Amino acid sequence: MIIIPDPVYNPNHLDKVTTTTKLAPGVSISKFFGSKGNPCSMTSIAKYRTNQDARVQLARNLYIHAELFRSINGNVDMFKDVRLVVSEGVYRGGPLELIGGDNQKKQDGLLVVYKVFGEDGEIDYERTFDLADYWKDYMVYEKLSLEYDKWDPSGKLNAQVAVEIPKIPESFDVDFGMKVETNFNGHLFSANELIEVVDN
């Protein structure tokens, strides 16, 4: 599949990529760096400190994620009462951490995890499922995971949507796996289907 990027936001046309670089209306790269799960700056990651090529590659990968935002922001029919937030964006890692697994994908901008908050500032579980279901049908991805966990010691259910994409080449010619799954507490709960988990 060849994706035709919006020329205004096409990372290939950029001389310089910074955190203020826009990837979609109202979506800058900084949105993927200031996540609650791993807040960091672009210069704090060695590979992005000075390497513009690495930054452009990151911007291309994140462009697909910005499209996810674009599909939600302004979608007044379905998602007017929720806010989409990056909960795990570009990953920097611990002070001496050997980054591996999905965290490496996060550092490369291939994997981003989102949360959906309602007007009360709490996770909107119903809308989280709606969003995952909507993206499943209308957006492109390598793997879309609906993730639930009860890791919070308070017993509160957590819900988030992890979207993994393949590395986006300069041609934007890339194939997407379009796999979906549901996880609970870090374990695969169901493959090839999204299952809405609700609290007791």
Place this chain on the structure above:
Amino acid sequence: MTTQIKKINLGDNPAVENTEGVPLDGFQDPTGEYPKREYHYGSSINRSARGLKVENLYLGGGSPANPLNLEDQEPSRFPFNQVKETASGHVISYDDTPGGERILIKHRKGAGVEIRADGSVVISALKNKVEVTGGDQTVIVEGNGKLVYNGDLTLEVTGDYNVNVGGDYRVNVDGNSETNIRRSNVTQVGLNTKYTTKGTATYKTVEHEARLILGNEDHVVKGYYKNNVGAEIEMFTANRFQVSAEEHIGMSALNANIQATDISILGMRGAIGGEAVEFTGPVYMGPKGAKAFASGAAFYGSFHGQALEAINSGFAYKAENAKTAMVASKEKAGQPEGGAPECPKRMEGPTPVKPVPKTDAVANLLMSGHLSIKPIVIDEEDKLLYSILLRDDYGDLYEKEPTIDEIRSSLRDPANKELKNYQDTKVVDVMVQKNMLSADWNVNIFPPKVNRISKGNEVTPRYGYIALGNSVNNRGKRFK
């Protein structure tokens, strides 16, 4: 009572007004809402349209020392003000009164928006105010600005936070101030810096600390000043190095060296030397100086060398004239007149005041007491270091207490689930112990309850929605 009653044949339907006409006072409102009390016996034209009333938003007054600086609104003049007021009291007003032109949208309770004659815009919210901007937002204020929050204020910035101040920057905090910076902190001051700590100041540096002072540095300490250094201290000066103490200076070391081209070690009393200390020098003299027979010094032990005179020599190794040397029998040229002076025999020399600095005694001094060598052990097992860096808790993963979101993010890597800290305990176990992570985080793999299911290979039907961007299956963006 109306001026004219007109009967209408409406059949049997009682819900329909069965009379029509004009009441004597000009109104007929079946609900009784109108005319309102303030319009009784007067014109029905809105009072604010006639300038009898000025509609104002609720402002609540300025905060202390922060006046709102709003000019009074000119009363409206008829017929310049077009007012629409609802039954409950909501008002929309377009006022063209010369000198008092304004637009007002006001809620019955006082909240609303007002655009005043001078161009001022007043927005009043009696309760909450929510602003949502999907894209960018720009605020340009040509004059001064003031923000007054009588409650708490939290500012969350996902990206960079840049503050550029052309003038002075002042922060006054009545309580405590905390700054947590996960990466570097760089401060450049063009002129002077002044710190005043009225309590205790503590600085911790885990790695290297360097201070470069191109000018002078003064340390003034009223109490004690203690330096404990785990490795070496080297102090070099290009000019003078002076150490003085009003009471006592003690220096102890296993090896000590003092070298100088010109050295003076002087004291009023004391001892210099040790059991195996050798002295080398051209002149030794007593406290009375270089006076023969009266220098006031005594030498104990064997003497190897040449002595001009011997007061009492029990054995002279090679004194050819020693047997007749007690008294010189004749004068020689160059000798004092009258021959050699009478020499005191068996003269008692000065005896030592201080004990002989035996090796054991010196060793004792080095080992114990206030002059001993103080053992310096600073964080020998790096416990303090790991404590500061939280590595005895979280290994290489965090240098701060992680939030549950950060824990989720880190544990996405399976290796981090098995990672051990510097005390050989699993980091996840520490987090469970500290109540940061649920105890059954990895045990419970079944959700409490499930609801909807969406199959991966089926499109969920949606009715009444307009899909944005791509069509179903993303055909709009596929070109292969």
